[in-house]
Amino acid sequence: MNTKVNLAGVILNNPVMTASGTFGSGAEYSDFVDLNRLGAVVTKGVANIPWKGNPTPRIAETYGGMLNAIGLQNPGIDVFVERDIPFLKKYDTKIIVNVCGKTTEDYCEVVERLADEKVDLLEINISCPNVKEGGIAFGQNPNSIEQITKEMKKRAKQPIIMKLSPNVTDITEMAKAAEAGGADVLSLINTLTGMKIDVNKRAFALANKTGGLSGPAIKPIAVRMVYQVANAVKLPIIGMGGIQNAEDALEFIMAGATAVSVGTANFYNPYATIEVVEGIEEYLKKNHIDNIQNLIGCVK
């Protein structure tokens, strides 16, 4: 049984990875799961300098989902390089660093800083809805997506993943723009901008007023978008959005995703990633499928 998948020349042992921001840099979850069993660990977004993030409350539960407005709190690239990369290097898993910034220059600085680090892929976050500058500002306009993708490709030594926002009218336009800019891989979807009001306090549930909706509630939207993008571009896709078990993951793969990320489910089930890995293996065995490649985009 072959569960290996290929993302721009990087071969993952299996298609299951973590969604950025839901797994730290792996240390907290290494108490619960064997990181060697994951296809890749995608780190929480890192910027050129430390970011404090947003005021609290930063999260609110919604029906079958949650809103977050963490605001990309991160320790900055220096601490990340000294502490988090050496930690992840101890494991037989691929390392994908999620990169965030407020300006193009910020992104460039992080990508250049990582050029000589032993990380496998860079995921460029142009779709965070929770920061005023940067993030989603780059991700809702095809021209700016193409431009920033080109800038990243000029500087990066690793293959580049562009992470797309679902908060757009037509995600295939954004995907095509990233492809035109030279992206190697696409990941989708980031969270959907949402809002919750606490009627007892007559106030917003989040200090930031709005937050990114994630969790099982968004899965059908994410599967639809992966399917649309898979049929619009030639790039491999990392699918995510509400995956909590192997069946969910297989939906994304059959819609056209080469790999999948488990995100919010980590928060309520720290074993979720491993359960997805094992569930996919069981599915392949049960259905006598010897290579997971046969499932990628198999539903037309």
Place this chain on the structure above:
Amino acid sequence: MSNSKKKTVLIQSMDALTDDVFSMWLKDEEIAANATPGQFVSLYCNEGSRLLPRPISICEIDKAVGAIRLVYRVVGKGTEEFSKMKKGDTIEVMGPLGNGFPLDNEGKKVILIGGGIGIPPMLELSKHLTGEKQVVLGYRDELFLEKEFESYGKVYISTEDGSVGTKGNVIDAIKENGLDAEVIYACGPTPMLRGIKAYAIEHGITAWLSLEEKMACGIGACLACVCKSKEVDHHTNVDNKRICKEGPVFNALEVEL
């Protein structure tokens, strides 16, 4: 691997202490063996639409029986679901989580302060401290757990409506009764903790405060439950500390409230 695992445990009892405050004992030898006063557990709902664990402080630890007691207020649909569970049911739990109160107080004279649903963790703590213990409990109106503290120290009560004890808050009760101490331990709403911090600084008293904030993971990954710290934190590299991981108990001088 850490001591914490997510597991299914048996509910030994479920009792209403007031209209909306409930007490339950959970049977688990491992959690009881590892728990210390001031730590919390994550409780998970059975209803699948409620994804996130509810962090609940540990009220009592019975290491001999291998059980922990949780006393919680019904504030939403998740805690309401817990309150309808019965003896013999099972519930998913992870813990113990976080860092509890420091117990090496060398017999110093202390005040333990609990405000509202911050009262329960002070009960287990009161059993572990040596030296003279004064217990100040602040309520809106209806009392709970107050009698259980009487074996461990002298109990002073404040109520917002003045129906029992001092009318006002816990600081009013401390002043009215002329209490003094070398160390304060407190858990309760942030405005109360802010007042206690100011009082402790003014009187040169060491204060340990247990904080709360909305959490997603409970294990330090999501960065939802941060508080402002005085210094740049070792882990986050900004002046934010994770309440679930570095806390929930902090020295008052470490945190900005």
